[in-house]
Amino acid sequence: MAGAVKMRVDRLTASYDGRPAISDITLGFPEHAVTAIIGPSGCGKSTFIRCLNRLHETTPRTTVEGHVHLDGEDIYELDPVRVRRRIGMVFQKPNPFVTMTIYGNVSAALRFNGRHSRSETDWAVVRSLQQAALWDEVKDRIDAPAISLSGGQQQRLCIARALAAQPEVLLMDEPCSALDPIATSKVEELITRLKSDYTVIIVTHNMQQAARVSDYTAFLYLGKLIEFGPTEELFERPREHLTEAYITGRFG
């Protein structure tokens, strides 16, 4: 595997009400690469990604066993707020703060992370919107309500908001599932660009999307990690029979 490992998951098991949703998962996420997590509905993809920034534990009656290391530090031994600052997340449906402006949405991430001068905030908002490939479309209406943006723009605004906190890792849970093909292609292009600055982990139902945007792919089935490897390799000649069955559509 090329490059250093940014995040390492070691024997991770996560449960709801004592029932494991994912079991004994071990893998390393390469730095400055996009890793896709694929698998059928209910296989534990979203649970897994929510364990990577300690969101899983915010749901009542859940447990997590095992370790998640970020640059060698176990995130379950750190302050969860600090963890989420370093590991940002973008969700399935765009969830801008509806009462806020475009500027307000992005600057909110900075306000939650300490005091900044107005000029620092302005600079961070512009930089984040540029990184999210949204700046050119909103620079003339930065004080317009976030809700006035299209679905695809709202999702990129949420990405900009996540980037404003300057995370090291960006988690994306099916970020294009609510978007049309044009908005999807913009977000996919953005994901590819983001990897030069961030380590990106994306959950997707769409195998073609995983093939298009990711460098590595992990296939989960019934809460187990079945196969992990370079995306090209996994989609061309998977090692495991179950992976082959899933990606060739032989699952009922």
Added chain:
Amino acid sequence: MIDDPLADTGRPRGYDLQIRHLKERAAHMGEWALGMVHDGWRAYAARDLAMAQSVLDRNTELDRLDEDMEHATVAFLVLRQPAAVDLRTAAALLKTTTHMDRIGRLGFDMARLTNLQAEAESGDLKTLLQTMDDTVESMVRQALNALLNDGVDLARQLFLRDDTVDRMHRQANQMIVAELSKKGTSAARLAGDLLVARHFERIADNACKIGEKTIYALTGQRRSEFLPRHPIRPYSLEGPPGP
């Protein structure tokens, strides 16, 4: 223990039928090419201009089959967006039809050599060329069978048979060189024989390529992963047949 999801489920039957149909079309194209080789050699050996013309006329259909196959395979790639064994099969079919086209063209080239005044071959050289024809036709048939029926072992056996054809090719070259030094032999006929022997050798190579792509489609293994490379040494056209 994870249950095997293949045990009681399946994907749409149309998908598998489409792959089967693509393979059958490829095999049909291969049979067409093989017919051109069979009749191209027969026309050359018998100096039969009418048969040669019929082979030359079949080239248009070979081109059409090649184009149709490419169109159908690309449509499958675009519409189904296959992965794993299905992706490899589609990629292999695109390549194998190129080799089938080349096989057909080598039959076409033999037919074009038919217009010779010199009398037909006789003796050992004729026997050897006939054996080469029998062997390479059987190899092409074996390659098509492997492609159509998922025969990895059949495909692997082709490489051993290719060594046999290479030996026959060397032997034919040496016999032709030996005949050139005899008085009264036709240089034009021997030049034709030299080319025909070379065409048989290329047909065997193309049959192996079809086998190679079949193995890739079925197992994911590329040539370098299943076929060790042997050193190739020069051989003398003047000497007795080498090993």
